[in-house]
Amino acid sequence: MTMDRDCSEALQTTVLDAMNNTEALQLVGSGSKQFFGREAQGAILSLADHRGIISYEPTELVITARAGTPLNEIEAALLEKGQMLPFEPPHFAGRGTIGGAIAAGLSGPRRPWGGAPRDLLLGIKLLDGRGRILSFGGQVMKNVAGYDLSRLMAGALGTLGILLEVSIKVLPKPPLEHTLTFSSKEQDGWSLIHTLLRKAIPITATCSHGEQHKLRLACNEQRLKQIQGSYGMLTVDPQDGFWQALRDQELDLFQQQKPLWRLSVPPAAKLNLPGEHLNEWSGGLHWLISDHPASEIRTLVEKQAGHAILFRNGDRSSEVFHPLQPKVAELQQKLKQVFDPKGIFNPGRHYSHY
Amino acid sequence: MHDRQSLARAFRQLLPDECVIFREEELIPYECDGLSAYRQVPLIVLIPYTADQVQGILKYCNLHQVPVVARGSGTGLSGGALPHEQGVLLSLARLNQILEVDCDNMQARVQPGVRNLAVSEAVKAYGLYYAPDPSSQIACSIGGNVAENAGGVHCLKYGLTLHNVLQVTLLTIDGEQVTLGCGGYDAPGLDLLTLITGSEGMLGVVVEVLVKLLPIPERQQVVLAAFDDIETAGDAVAEIIAQGILPAGLEMMDNLSIRASEDFVHAGYPTDAQAILLCEVDGTDDEVSEEILQVREILLQAGATQVRTAVDEQERTRFWAGRKNAFPAVGRLSPDYYCMDGTIPRSQLGKVLKMIGEMSERYNLRCANVFHAGDGNLHPLILYDANNPGELEKAETFGGEILELCVAVGGTITGEHGVGMEKINQMCAQFPDEALQTFHDVKGVFDPHSLLNPGKAIPTLARCAEFGAMHVHAGKLRFPELERF
Numbered sequence: 001m002t003m004d005r006d007c008s009e010a011l012q013t014t015v016l017d018a019m020n021n022t023e024a025l026q027l028v029g030s031g032s033k034q035f036f037g038r039e040a041q042g043a044i045l046s047l048a049d050h051r052g053i054i055s056y057e058p059t060e061l062v063i064t065a066r067a068g069t070p071l072n073e074i075e076a077a078l079l080e081k082g083q084m085l086p087f088e089p090p091h092f093a094g095r096g097t098i099g100g101a102i103a104a105g106l107s108g109p110r111r112p113w114g115g116a117p118r119d120l121l122l123g124i125k126l127l128d129g130r131g132r133i134l135s136f137g138g139q140v141m142k143n144v145a146g147y148d149l150s151r152l153m154a155g156a157l158g159t160l161g162i163l164l165e166v167s168i169k170v171l172p173k174p175p176l177e178h179t180l181t182f183s184s185k186e187q188d189g190w191s192l193i194h195t196l197l198r199k200a201i202p203i204t205a206t207c208s209h210g211e212q213h214k215l216r217l218a219c220n221e222q223r224l225k226q227i228q229g230s231y232g233m234l235t236v237d238p239q240d241g242f243w244q245a246l247r248d249q250e251l252d253l254f255q256q257q258k259p260l261w262r263l264s265v266p267p268a269a270k271l272n273l274p275g276e277h278l279n280e281w282s283g284g285l286h287w288l289i290s291d292h293p294a295s296e297i298r299t300l301v302e303k304q305a306g307h308a309i310l311f312r313n314g315d316r317s318s319e320v321f322h323p324l325q326p327k328v329a330e331l332q333q334k335l336k337q338v339f340d341p342k343g344i345f346n347p348g349r350h351y352s353h354y
Numbered sequence: 355m356h357d358r359q360s361l362a363r364a365f366r367q368l369l370p371d372e373c374v375i376f377r378e379e380e381l382i383p384y385e386c387d388g389l390s391a392y393r394q395v396p397l398i399v400l401i402p403y404t405a406d407q408v409q410g411i412l413k414y415c416n417l418h419q420v421p422v423v424a425r426g427s428g429t430g431l432s433g434g435a436l437p438h439e440q441g442v443l444l445s446l447a448r449l450n451q452i453l454e455v456d457c458d459n460m461q462a463r464v465q466p467g468v469r470n471l472a473v474s475e476a477v478k479a480y481g482l483y484y485a486p487d488p489s490s491q492i493a494c495s496i497g498g499n500v501a502e503n504a505g506g507v508h509c510l511k512y513g514l515t516l517h518n519v520l521q522v523t524l525l526t527i528d529g530e531q532v533t534l535g536c537g538g539y540d541a542p543g544l545d546l547l548t549l550i551t552g553s554e555g556m557l558g559v560v561v562e563v564l565v566k567l568l569p570i571p572e573r574q575q576v577v578l579a580a581f582d583d584i585e586t587a588g589d590a591v592a593e594i595i596a597q598g599i600l601p602a603g604l605e606m607m608d609n610l611s612i613r614a615s616e617d618f619v620h621a622g623y624p625t626d627a628q629a630i631l632l633c634e635v636d637g638t639d640d641e642v643s644e645e646i647l648q649v650r651e652i653l654l655q656a657g658a659t660q661v662r663t664a665v666d667e668q669e670r671t672r673f674w675a676g677r678k679n680a681f682p683a684v685g686r687l688s689p690d691y692y693c694m695d696g697t698i699p700r701s702q703l704g705k706v707l708k709m710i711g712e713m714s715e716r717y718n719l720r721c722a723n724v725f726h727a728g729d730g731n732l733h734p735l736i737l738y739d740a741n742n743p744g745e746l747e748k749a750e751t752f753g754g755e756i757l758e759l760c761v762a763v764g765g766t767i768t769g770e771h772g773v774g775m776e777k778i779n780q781m782c783a784q785f786p787d788e789a790l791q792t793f794h795d796v797k798g799v800f801d802p803h804s805l806l807n808p809g810k811a812i813p814t815l816a817r818c819a820e821f822g823a824m825h826v827h828a829g830k831l832r833f834p835e836l837e838r839f
Contacts, residue, residue: 059592060699060730082598111539118545119517134789140697141729142514142769144503144552145777145784146793146812151516151548155540172598194458198481200569200638223640264538268458284539305537322542327530332544334799338792351543 004052006066008125008133008164014045015162016131018344025344027158029068029097033104037157037349039316047099047162053077054165055139062122062139064167067099074098084173086114090247099163105155108247109205109216112267112281114171118154125165126153129340139167152335157350160339174218177204179237180228181214189213192231193282194268201227205243209253209278216243246280249312253278253289259314261288261297265306273297287311298322321351329353356420356440361398364418368410373448375399384443387428387435388490391692391746392775396423396437401445405465405525405561408444412559413529415442421808422527424555426466426498429490431693432774434502434554434810441808446497449561452476459537460567461520466497466560470504473565482567485512488770489678497560503552505770507603507677510728511636512568514770516551523562524550527801537564549796554772555807557800571636574602575646576670579658580627584608585704587629590656591727592700594633597652599645603634604728608707610687611680611722611735618683621676622669624660631658631727632677677724681735684722688737692749696760697769700730709759710734717752719745731769732760758783773811781811782818790815 018025024042034040051068058081065074071091078084088108089101107116123137126149137143137150153163184192189208193215196203202223205216214237217224228234245251253276254260263271267283275290290297294310301308307322314320324332329351336343336354343354362376375381376398385393402408415422421441428435437443449465452473456462457480462473470491473484487506488494494504499515500522512518521535535547550557581587587606594601607615609628616623623630631653635645646663653661664670676683685691698706707723714721720737734756738749757767757780767773767780781790793812797804813821 057699057701059596060701061595062699081596105540105545107540115513115517116540118540118548119513128792132788134792136789138764138766140699140765140769142505142509142697142726142731143766144770144772145766145768145781146773146789147553147557147796148503148516148548148551149792149796152545154545154548156544160544172595172600175598197460198457198569200571202637219641220644223638226640264536264540266456266459266461266537268456269538281539307536307538307542309542324543325532327526327532328534328543328546331526331532331546331799335544335796338795338799 002051005049006052007050008127011045011047011050011127011162011164012131012133015127015129015344019129019131019342022342023344024347027162027346029100030070030095032092032095033100035312036104038320038352040349041347042344048097050164058083060139061141061170062167063170064139064165065098066165067097067163069098071096071098071101078170079173082173083170085120085168086171087111087116087120088114088247089117090249092248094248098166098168102154102163102166103156103158109207109243109280112284113204116154118151120169121151121154121166122169123167124150124153124163126161127164128161129342129344133164137167141169158346159336159350159354161345174204176220177216177218178224179214179216179239179242180234181212181237182233182235183211184213184233185211190268190283196231197282203282205280206282207246207278207280208283214242253287256289257313258289258291259310260312261290262309262311263288263301263306265301265304269304269306271300271304273300319352324351356397356418358397361420364414365398365400365411368414369400369402369407373401373403373407375401384425384437384445387425387430387433389431389433389774389776392433392436394437394439396443397439397441399443399445401448403448405449405523408446408559408561409525409529409531411442411444412525412527415805416527416529416803419803419805421805423807424497424501424559426495426501427469427493429494430498430502430772430774431695432768432772432776434772434774434807436775438808444559446495453562455480457482461537461564462567463562463564464496465562466495466500468496470494470496470499477567478570481570483570484565485518485568486515489681496563496565500551500560500563501553501555502770502772505726505731507605507726509726510604511600511602516548518566519547519551519563520566521564522547522550522560524558524560526558527803527805535564552772554774554811556797556811557806559806572638573642574634574636574670575642576632576634576664576673577646577649577653578623578662578664578673579631579633579653580624580660581629581631581657582627582659584629584707586657587631588700588703588727590631590653590658593652593656594649597648599635599648601633601649601728602636603632605632605677606630606725606727607677607680608723610720611684611724614683614687614722615676615680618686619672619675619679621672623676627659632673680724684735684737688720689739689741690737690746692736692738692753694734694736694753694756695731695768695771696757696765697729697731698760698763698765700727702763702765706732706759706763710756713752713755717748719749719752726769729769730765754780775810778810778813778817779821781813782821787815787818790818
């Protein structure tokens with residue numbers, strides 16, 4: 001087993017050197033998400049050795065860990081106490097660190113019911129681009145002192161600084177979850193899922209692929225039977241591991257070399273785009289495998305009040321994230337200046353302009 | 355220096371006459387928000403009807419360097435909407451329309467002046483509701499909720515405002531309109547929506563909000579447990595969570611609050627208890643029945659002297675009425691009270707309450723404690739009489755000491771009320787200079803001339819230097835016996 005280690009000082013020295021020499025650094029945890037974002041640039045700065053759970057108090061529902069701590073290690077510690085990371089982070093290829101999960105801002109199938117990294121991040125220790133170690137937020141659920149700069153780091157792809165430590169809200173893991181499956185036309189499938197949601201049926205994940213639909217429910221056997229009794233078409237799927245395979249993109253669908261788009265839209269949005277579709281989050285997240293022109297995909301998704309990310313493959317030297325309103329881009333650029341004035345962290349990884 | 359008359363003339367060019375309030379006697383009602391200890395008559399009050407008018411106001415203020423303080427319903431408890439003597443008080447009360455209810459997506463698009471409770475009332479017919487429920491929900495506005503990242507008694511399970519807002523339309527001080535967030539579950543770029551939420555009107559003015567709606571649970575049930583010792587009650591809370599139960603609400607009150615509430619609303623509380631816990635669970639009928647049994651068992655095991663499940667909806671409402679009226683009930687015990695809002699790791703509750711008790715004796719001011727036990731948010735209510743010379747100052751010093759204690763045990767000076775004007779000195783205790791400077795830099799990104807709510811939320815470094823000099827007597831920090839986090 002790898003030793004827990006605090007590498008803050010060494011990292012700080014590296015950052016100060018990079019700042020003085022204006023040298024770009026490419027921040028890497030386990031490297032599980034190297035495919036994500038725009039092409040990486042700069043000298044690799046590994047954060048994998050900066051690892052270890054610093055504190056975990058199950059009754060406070062909070063865990064604090066160094067950024068390089070593997071997700072597997074964190075989830076094992078939580079499971080021992082019947083708890084979980086509510087955002088169900090992807091572990092791509094069985095790897096992934098907690099720092100990477102927060103920095104990428106990605107959530108798994110539980111997202112609409114469990115939240116995203118930004119929802120669960122309570123506090124951080126940040127090593128910024130001036131070499132300063134700053135703490136924001138804390139380990140308590142409610143905290144409105146000062147601007148919430150910790151949550152700003154969730155999904156920032158390391159462009160604002162190195163997350164040295166993160167404190168995350170955890171939740172009890174449902175004691176039982178069942179997978180149900182049914183077949184129907186795409187629209188009818190959505191309608192049934194929506195009906196169940198409106199009735200507060202305890203759904204914790206959905207997946208629709210063509211006419212095949214799957215649901216995950218957190219409830220006991222008795223309740224499961226009741227639900228099946230009310231909605232006759234739902235059959236229990238005894239197959240294990242589906243949701244994990246979906247979360248980590250291990251399903252066959254994701255193995256293609258074509259551009260994979262991640263479309264975030266209001267759940268009822270109707271997306272008429274050529275290509276192969278799979279959706280999660282009761283329709284709020286669509287995976288689209290398609291060679292269709294990027295601009296047309298983006299325009300259509302934007303019309304539905306959503307946004308599109310070129311998630312894997314395709315052209316990674318142009319913008320992969322959704323274009324921003326000019327004023328928003330300007331605000332982002334200026335925020336980058338606050339935290340990383342020399343532009344040393346992951347330049348161009350998020351957007352080409354910073 | 356700006357002149358009231360000329361500003362009034364200028365704004366009457368931009369707005370209908372009735373939107374421009376500038377006569378001294380008409381300005382008085384706006385001199386304070388829910389924290390009436392701080393008062394300041396604004397130079398002028400503007401009450402526009404539309405977002406376009408708000409935009410015009412901001413452009414004018416930016417051009418002429420006029421400070422702007424935005425105000426929702428004025429229920430805030432930290433002086434966040436305290437007017438600026440040289441500035442505009444911008445009331446968003448007339449932007450009060452629910453623009454769209456989208457049942458398919460379980461969302462509602464509302465203007466900032468819409469009252470919190472009005473959202474839930476408007477969507478009730480569809481079996482939906484808006485989850486955050488601050489105690490002031492009858493009156494407080496959604497715009498104000500976003501500015502303060504308002505909480506309530508159901509945060510543990512359903513989250514804060516932050517977790518229930520999908521998108522906002524924000525006007526920056528230069529009058530540009532930006533949309534932050536998305537109609538879906540996440541948004542592109544840096545998450546500026548999280549930054550805006552809870553930013554106390556310092557970064558922009560919110561003119562539209564897309565909120566998330568949830569299905570109304572089939573059943574809610576509450577259990578009341580009495581304890582003869584407050585630490586035992588705290589341990590019981592930890593035990594409920596350790597057993598994997600996530601209550602919809604989990605509230606604690608101490609003896610002084612219990613007695614005050616009982617006298618006021620006759621909730622049926624045991625007045626001899628040192629602490630009571632209210633634990634609410636929600637879900638389907640069966641789930642609730644099952645969880646209630648579990649909760650009762652845990653509470654009894656944990657040493658509750660009495661555990662009562664509300665027999666019907668009326669009793670459930672009565673149990674909650676006691677808690678929800680705790681502030682005014684305590685207010686009846688004394689001419690004035692001062693409400694604090696620290697958050698602490700729950701495990702520190704016993705220690706913190708004991709130390710607050712000691713401070714109460716030292717300051718010779720009574721203090722009642724109401725606690726969002728589930729999420730560690732403590733509301734000590736300090737009783738004082740402003741008519742006694744020096745007593746307000748004494749209450750403020752007492753309050754400040756409580757907040758610094760919260761920081762010292764690893765918590766924060768404000769869980770849900772905001773820093774505003776009130777806790778600005780305690781910010782110096784919570785954040786070192788470098789962090790405060792970063793906050794100022796972030797403010798500068800959005801508002802380079804510091805025109806939006808100037809002087810609030812983030813203290814200047816000079817102020818902290820002065821405050822620190824005042825506080826560290828003979829080189830001694832407060833609470834030297836505590837481990838620092």
